[in-house]
Amino acid sequence: MRTNRWLGLGGLALVVVGAGVFFRASGLLVAGAVAAGVLAARASAPPRPSLRVERTVENPTPAPEAEVRVEVTVTNEGETLYDLRLVDQVPDGLAVVDGPARHATALRPGAAATFAYTVRASRGDHDWRRLTAIARDPMGAHEIETTIAAETTLRCVPDFESGADLPLRGLTTPYSGRVPTDIGGSGIEFHAVREYRRGDPQARVDWNRAARTGELATLELREERAATVVFVVDTRAPAYAAPAPEAEGAVERGIEATAGLAEALLSNGDRVGATAFSPLDSWLAPGSGTAHRAQLRELLATDPAFGPTPAGADRQFIPRLWRWKFRQRLPADAQVMLVSPCVDEPPIQLAKRFDALGHLVTVISPDPTTGATLGGELVGIERDLRLADLRRGGVRVLDWAPEEPFAVAADRVAGRWSR
Template structure:
């Protein structure tokens, strides 16, 4: 943008060089060059001002974005509740009808409706500044135990929250058996609310989802939803209680690695003899046969192998079925049976 006038100036200087003998021509050629220089300077100043304005706008936009964007621990969403939907139209209709029929009462009623519309449009749902803590009575319960959960939310901001609703993110695998996992209240700055509920523990690792905070303005026209993280988790691991003897135990010996086979190899029980091969250990040579026949032969022992038992549980989604809603699922029963079998095999 700045170099183009310079090329024009050089072109004009070249063209003016052909008529140097005419002073008036030289003066006429020098004036446009000066004018182009001034235009170039003005263009440069304009470009500089535009660049400064762009940088300022970018910095302001960055500051606004960083100030208004939710953090990693908060996710916000604002919507219109449409509670006052149609009130503005009805108010205008009443005013118009009152003017046509010359009824002051209709005009007054329309004015009151318009006042409510202005009141609803004036406010906005506050962004909650809450400090949330969640505690559980037992972080490693047994399956079926009841775990008490206590949630405390404190308004650490400077604005009052006239309509605040809190919904805790209970893990999908846990059932609430006592108390609601939600509360509706109003909080002034520096005040807090606490609610408690009880869940029944189930096998597995369970992590709480973010707490959902819903705030509305005084008129209820605008609603803001905020997700607040308060990391909480429990690990419910069933004990491996020993069950009855399994039929599999009768097919193996008590000691590790004593499964009889029909293959010769490393072991302690005689299996067969074979012709001596160079490199066979001396302790494996049948010296009695060597004394009787003069031939060398090697004794092979019965190979011993360890028994491998694999317990398989079908944990597909289709296996989570039960006889009634309160009964344990087929997967839960299978896991319990596998735990008893595992303990029995270790004994």
């Protein structure tokens, strides 16, 4: 394509030549001839670049927030390139913190150019796929843009640790565990007294009542069973809100909280599953054990539906269809922990819907709003009204402020929820 660098030069050359002829000035005629020569030179387009790209990542498996040096070497396997611009296509989830990811050079056949830059690692799989090359002719009048395939991967998996725990709601599966139920059996908390049946353990016979009335009776203790919990993490584009451009976003905070809570639940013997409230389909059925724990960590760390930047923007997302599909997958006895900043209505409707269907719902809401601006304050008020609406409907809500550690927020509500 043309760059229009010499736009108007043709007209100017004609004017200069005409003036030289009219005034019989040889200098003007020479100037017009030079301009005509430039026009002739710019008529030729540059050759299409034939390049080989090699990209090296200093540490392909860094920890989150680590700075990683990326080096790119481009070798010319074609004709001479007098003006070559190179732009590396850095994955969206990585921030360049040192050195631009671009380079300008000229390359003879067989020559190579190297440039480097530094990125800050963030959770997930980050794939470089191409490098963009723009070649111009010697006069800069024409340019050719092309992309060269060059695949490289940086994989950043956080070391999720068991975090704060939250009291679960009353319960659930036939597996023994730590959640109290309304069913009598073997446990540690008194539930009821019934008539003695042959074969009942002597330790559960109410001997005080036998001594007082002469009748044998058996103590029923409240059973504790394992909970089935499914985390639903809101990763739609609106959920990536943050109180400031440099602040950690609501999705990142929510995934960290989800990982910590899931680790605590699995350690306590509960069954845990996860999915994303997102245009991308992602589902891990509830389970337990070491292998399931590894699957859950892998899902939260690298699945595209939980990515550090919004994904699936090109796909239509219909919350009603998503809820229908989720209902088909959700076990009948499962509790739902919805992790969302609640900056719009879809997560509110989701919580209400599944609470009405009999699933115990808890909402963990990282607050992404700020009172620094009038608009931010208005968004915060609207969010507060949504959370208040959920509480009135009997849904547990943990409102988690940006500057507050999750463990502190969890402790703040744990006592109230346990009562």
